[in-house]
Each structure stands twice: as C-alpha cells, then as structure tokens.
Amino acid sequence: MSDELIDRVFGREGLIARFHENYEYREGQVEMAAHVADAFHARKHLMVEAGTGTGKTLAYLVPAIAAAVGQKTRIVISTGTKNLQEQLMEKDIPFLKKVLPTKFTAAYMKGRSNYACLYRITKAEDQPVLDGLDQIDNFRKIARWVKETETGDRRELVDLPENLPFWNRINARGEICIGQKCPDFEPCFITRMRNRAEAADIIVVNHHLFFADLSVRGNQFGKVIPDYGAVIFDEAHLIEDIASDYFGSQVSNFQIDELVRDIDGLPIHDPVVTRELTKLAAKVSGLSETFWMRFSQAKFDGRYPLLPDAFAYRNSLGGTDPTALGEAYEALDNALKSLEKETDGFAADMPEAESLLKRTRQARFDLEFIATQTERNFVYWIERRGKGIYLRASPVDVSELLREKLFEKVETCILTSATLSSGGSFNFIRERLGLDTAKTNAFTAPSSFDHERQAVLYLPKAMPDPRSNEFTQLAAGEIVKILQVTNGHAFVLCTSNFSMNALYELVSSRVNFPCFVQGSMSKAGILDRFRTTKNAVLFATTSFWQGVDVQGDQLSCVIIDKLPFAVPSDPIVAARSRFIDDQGGRSFLDYSVPQAVITLKQGIGRLIRSRTDRGVIAILDPRLRTKPYGRQFLESLPRMRIVSDPEQIREVLTSL
Numbered sequence: 028m029s030d031e032l033i034d035r036v037f038g039r040e041g042l043i044a045r046f047h048e049n050y051e052y053r054e055g056q057v058e059m060a061a062h063v064a065d066a067f068h069a070r071k072h073l074m075v076e077a078g079t080g081t082g083k084t085l086a087y088l089v090p091a092i093a094a095a096v097g098q099k100t101r102i103v104i105s106t107g108t109k110n111l112q113e114q115l116m117e118k119d120i121p122f123l124k125k126v127l128p129t130k131f132t133a134a135y136m137k138g139r140s141n142y143a144c145l146y147r148i149t150k151a152e153d154q155p156v157l158d159g160l161d162q163i164d165n166f167r168k169i170a171r172w173v174k175e176t177e178t179g180d181r182r183e184l185v186d187l188p189e190n191l192p193f194w195n196r197i198n199a200r201g202e203i204c205i206g207q208k209c210p211d212f213e214p215c216f217i218t219r220m221r222n223r224a225e226a227a228d229i230i231v232v233n234h235h236l237f238f239a240d241l242s243v244r245g246n247q248f249g250k251v252i253p254d255y256g257a258v259i260f261d262e263a264h265l266i267e268d269i270a271s272d273y274f275g276s277q278v279s280n281f282q283i284d285e286l287v288r289d290i291d292g293l294p295i296h297d298p299v300v301t302r303e304l305t306k307l308a309a310k311v312s313g314l315s316e317t318f319w320m321r322f323s324q325a326k327f328d329g330r331y332p333l334l335p336d337a338f339a340y341r342n343s344l345g346g347t348d349p350t351a352l353g354e355a356y357e358a359l360d361n362a363l364k365s366l367e368k369e370t371d372g373f374a375a376d377m378p379e380a381e382s383l384l385k386r387t388r389q390a391r392f393d394l395e396f397i398a399t400q401t402e403r404n405f406v407y408w409i410e411r412r413g414k415g416i417y418l419r420a421s422p423v424d425v426s427e428l429l430r431e432k433l434f435e436k437v438e439t440c441i442l443t444s445a446t447l448s449s450g451g452s453f454n455f456i457r458e459r460l461g462l463d464t465a466k467t468n469a470f471t472a473p474s475s476f477d478h479e480r481q482a483v484l485y486l487p488k489a490m491p492d493p494r495s496n497e498f499t500q501l502a503a504g505e506i507v508k509i510l511q512v513t514n515g516h517a518f519v520l521c522t523s524n525f526s527m528n529a530l531y532e533l534v535s536s537r538v539n540f541p542c543f544v545q546g547s548m549s550k551a552g553i554l555d556r557f558r559t560t561k562n563a564v565l566f567a568t569t570s571f572w573q574g575v576d577v578q579g580d581q582l583s584c585v586i587i588d589k590l591p592f593a594v595p596s597d598p599i600v601a602a603r604s605r606f607i608d609d610q611g612g613r614s615f616l617d618y619s620v621p622q623a624v625i626t627l628k629q630g631i632g633r634l635i636r637s638r639t640d641r642g643v644i645a646i647l648d649p650r651l652r653t654k655p656y657g658r659q660f661l662e663s664l665p666r667m668r669i670v671s672d673p674e675q676i677r678e679v680l681t682s683l
C-alpha cells in the first residue's frame with residue numbers, strides 16, 4: 028500500500044473524512060498505517076505502541092485489507108477481548124466496507140463454548156440436563172432459537188441470564204464434540220463458522236481462541252482457524268499470559284465431575300452393562316471427592332504453588348500415609364483407568380463413548396504430568412475459583428514456544444497496544460515474547476492527545492513507604508483532599524482487594540460523593556452506575572486498570588494507590604523471576620519493573636479518552652521519586668505538569 032493510497036484513505040480530504048462526520052486527521056494514525064503497510068510488504072514483524080486517541084484500529088485494518096486482497100492471503104486479527112472483537116465486526120469493518128473501493132470479506136470466530144451444539148440440544152430434549160424447573164423456560168427458548176439463528180452464538184440470547192447453569196452441557200466445546208460422526212455435522216454452527224472463515228479475507232478472533240488454536244496446530248486435530256498468512260494482535264501486551272495458559276496443562280474437579288455425569292448419558296440399553304457403569308461412575312466420583320479434598324491449602328480464591336513433593340505417597344517419616352495426596356491420586360488414577368477400559372469397548376460404535384474415552388485419557392495424562400512435575404521449564408500450581416479447584420502446569424517462559432510456533436512460521440505478525448514499551452524501549456516485550464530483533468521493527472505512534480495541556484500529575488509531598496502500617500490511613504487522607512478539589516468524578520485504582528476495600532471504607536465515610544466499590548455488582552453494572560451518577564467515585568482493582576472507557580467530565584480524576592508490581596508470591600510471577608535470576612538476569616529490574624510500568628500506563632490511560640478530556644492523575648506511591656527505578660516509571664508516562672499540593676490541582680484544572 029503506497030503513501031499515495033494511504034493519503035487517499037486517511038488524508039484530510041480522504042475517503043474516511045468524506046464518510047465520517049467527526050473524522051480528525053491524525054498524524055500518528057497515518058504514520059502507523061504506513062508502518063503496517065511496510066511490514067506486510069517487507070514480510071517482517073512489527074511492534075507498534077499506539078496510545079489512546081491514535082485511531083489504531085483503522086490504522087491497521089486498512090493496510091491489512093489491502094494486503095489480504097492484494098497478496099491473496101488470509102489475515103487474522105486477534106483482539107484481547109470479545110468486546111473489541113465485536114466492535115471490529117459491528118462498527119469498524121462495516122464502516123470500511125462502505126468507504127473502501129476494495130471489496131473484501133470478513134468473518135469472526137469465537138471460542139467453541141460460545142456456540143450452541145445442535146446434537147446435544149436435540150439429545151437434551153429427551154435426556155434432561157437441567158438442575159431446576161426454573162431452567163425449563165430458558166432451555167425451551169434456546170431450543171427454539173437454534174432453529175432460527177444463523178450463527179448459534181449465545182451472544183444473541185440477550186434476554187437470558189449471563190450465567191446459564193446448563194449452557195456448559197449444550198455448548199459446542201471441542202472435548203465433547205463427536206466430530207464428523209455427528210448427524211448434525213453439516214448444519215453444525217462450528218462447521219458453518221469454519222466455512223465462513225475459509226471464505227474470508229479477514230478473520231477476527233480473540234487471543235484466547237488464537238492461542239488455543241496455536242497450541243494444537245501441529246497436529247491438525249482440533250485446529251479451528253483456517254491457515255493464514257499474517258496476524259495482527261491488538262492489545263498485544265496480554266499475549267504472554269494468555270499464551271502461557273494455552274501451552275500448559277490443566278485438570279479440575281469440574282472436569283472429573285463431568286466425566287462421571289457423561290457416563291450416565293451413554294446410550295447403552297443393556298441393563299447389566301448400565302449397572303456396572305453406574306457403579307464405576309460412583310467409584311470415580313467418590314475417589315475424586317477424596318482427591319480434591321486433599322487441597323486444603325487452597326481454602327480461598329487465589330493461586331497457590333504446588334510444592335514439588337505435593338504428591339508424596341508416604342508421610343515425612345517414611346511410613347504409608349492414607350491421607351497423603353499420592354495415595355488419593357493413585358486410587359483416582361486406577362478408577363479412571365478402569366473407566367478407560369470400559370469405554371474402550373464401546374468407542375468403535377458409539378461416538379459418545381469415543382469422546383468419553385479421549386477425555387478420560389487426557390485427564391489421566393494431565394494429572395500425571397502435573398503430579399510428577401518432571402518438566403523443569405514448567406511451573407505447577409493450584410487455582411481456587413469459587414467451587415472450582417484447578418491443578419495447572421504452565422510454561423515458565425513462552426518465548427521459545429512462540430518463536431518456534433508463531434514468529435518463525437508466520438511471515439508478518441503485527442503487535443500493537445497502547446502500552447508495549449517501558450522507559451521508551453520495546454526490549455522487554457520483545458524478549459518476553461521471543462521476537463527476533465533483525466526481523467522485527469518497532470515504532471511508537473505519536474498520540475493525538477496533548478497530555479501537557481489536558482492533564483496534570485499529582486505526586487504528594489510526603490507519603491510513607493507503601494509497605495508501612497500508616498500508608499493506607501495517609502493515602503485515604505490524600506484521596507479525600509483530591510476528591511474535594513475534583514468533586515468526585517474519580518476512579519481510585521488499587522493494586523489489591525485489601526487496599527481497595529480499606530480505602531473505600533476510610534474514604535466513603537468522609538466524603539459526600541456517591542462511592543461505589545468493585546464487586547458490589549457486575550462490572551458492566553457498576554460502570555453504568557458510575558457513568559450515570561453525578562460526582563461518583565469508583566474504587567476498583569485489576570479489571571478496571573484496562574479496557575474501560577469513560578469519556579468527558581464524568582471521569583476527570585484517576586488516583587493510583589501504589590505502583591502495580593505483580594504479587595511476588597504468585598506462583599507464575601515467582602517462577603518467571605527465578606528463571607530470569609537463574610539465567611544471570613536481574614528479575615526485579617528486567618521483569619517486575621517493566622511489567623509494572625506497562626500496567627501503570629494502562630491505568631493512567633483511563634483518564635484522557637478524547638481531545639477534549641482533561642483531568643488529574645494522582646499517584647500516591649512515593650517510590651516514584653525515592654527509588655532509582657522510579658525514574659523509569661516517570662519517563663514512561665506522557666509529559667504532564669507535576670504538582671504536589673492539592674490546591675495546585677485546582678489552579679491547574681481551572682487553567683486547562
């Protein structure tokens with residue numbers, strides 16, 4: 028795509044300007060489009076940091092469409108969230124279809140669990156999957172809907188609750204799909220989704236689907252996304268964690284419960300065999316319960332390390348210990364082995380039994396992988412979420428895997444995000460993801476926002492170390508002073524649930540503004556309340572640091588309690604740090620600091636969302652000024668005036 032063409036599209040009198048009444052010419056957007064077009068032309072990788080307001084979506088979409096059509100190759104666009112995926116399909120792509128003279132086709136693909144399974148819905152009509160009568164109406168609605176919908180995407184079911192208890196039993200998840208043996212294979216929504224994607228120039232997916240697909244790509248089986256010539260990752264700062272999830276192994280109590288439930292669902296009509304299978308199901312169920320009960324250290328939601336000798340068979344004195352995890356594991360493994368043997372007998376003639384056999388084998392394989400902990404490049408850990416207990420193994424370093432499976436196989440990968448660099452350098456993300464320096468260009472698109480004019484940075488004069496006892500009390504005092512100046516209109520972004528709740532308690536009783544705290548309702552619900560309530564203040568943690576967009580005066584203050592370092596005791600963070608140290612690196616400076624810089628930039632990015640926004644960013648952590656690494660944080664932020672007295676905030680805000 029030549030400069031002339033880019034000008035024809037993005038220029039002041041260009042095609043977009045003609046169709047978009049609010050279009051503003053943005054230098055950063057034009058430069059980014061030119062760099063993306065070059066990367067396609069030179070068949071190189073590219074990292075682009077494009078802050079809010081650059082218009083990065085169109086800046087990569089336009090050259091991607093030109094390359095897909097011109098080079099006759101399929102291009103995948105992978106987004107960090109389903110929301111962004113939907114925005115591309117519903118807003119940006121239809122707009123470009125109207126504006127660009129080039130004709131192109133686009134399709135979206137989501138993870139299989141978003142789609143209904145026709146086969147299982149038909150079966151469920153005779154074999155109940157519902158736990159309560161109140162679900163009957165919802166099931167009937169779904170059964171009617173699948174006869175009319177083109178996509179089978181559950182997002183269309185807007186009237187049904189988000190958490191449908193039985194959805195997991197009627198969706199099109201890969202583990203329980205019987206594939207080409209299915210009588211509904213042709214009209215299956217997954218088959219239709221694949222067919223649409225096969226015919227498309229541009230396929231829009233999300234990172235979860237992309238890496239789930241990449242992890243099974245070598246072996247054809249399970250692959251969902253059609254072959255592609257290039258990939259664009261939006262919100263690319265999320266890639267490392269998501270890739271690490273999909274290149275690992277996992278077993279959960281839910282997974283074993285589901286195997287047990289599906290034994291009952293096998294269409295076997297011989298009463299003797301059925302009785303035997305029911306006995307076996309009861310045995311697996313009982314042993315599974317005993318096994319999961321052993322994880323008593325995971326009492327609360329969170330992530331815990333799985334110690335290397337966790338599956339010890341004997342107690343510390345060397346005697347047999349009937350309460351040891353190793354004993355419980357062996358008993359469960361033996362029961363699963365019996366299940367494997369039983370289902371093997373039916374697998375050839377009964378696709379349901381074949382699927383059950385495969386899942387049992389996989390569960391045994393994953394359990395053994397996690398129990399033996401022989402793969403040294405993996406970290407082994409437990410996660411507790413509500414009633415779920417998950418045993419997991421994740422690669423400590425994904426750079427080699429990504430290099431081998433992605434960056435050396437696909438000629439052009441474009442990685443973009445509002446936050447990719449730290450201290451002006453892309454080295455951190457390049458090394459974490461395994462991008463070859465010679466084959467990868469990097470570029471920072473200039474923002475169209477003028478932070479120096481639109482925002483002020485408040486750093487209080489005297490705050491104690493954030494680990495000290497008095498920090499929370501004094502932070503609450505600072506927050507109250509700031510809110511009095513800004514009249515609320517604020518996000519207080521915290522680094523832990525503990526700080527969030529403590530600050531909410533301390534501050535909400537001392538101000539007259541409506542205060543909300545994350546967790547008191549759904550994320551969408553609380554955001555809606557914040558947007559529609561005058562002078563509101565929202566106390567939040569991790570999930571509000573990114574992907575949240577509130578424009579205008581309603582959000583004119585973002586307060587950050589502490590520098591967002593990842594929790595060092597988190598099993599993955601600890602394993603990555605150890606790995607870097609063992610290789611002769613300095614994990615704090617090479618990993619913890621740049622990672623926290625990127626998170627801080629995400630948090631700060633919540634404030635200025637348009638050229639007319641203005642406001643204050645307050646960072647209450649004194650380490651920004653007192654520690655040598657504080658400079659790296661300050662140098663990574665947009666240029667802003669710095670003040671240290673709340674009254675100065677008032678003066679600056681009135682002059683902005």
Ligand code: SF4
Nearest residue numbers: 144146199204209215
């Ligand atoms: S092919 Fe698989 S997902 Fe599709 S309807 Fe059949 S069982 Fe369900």
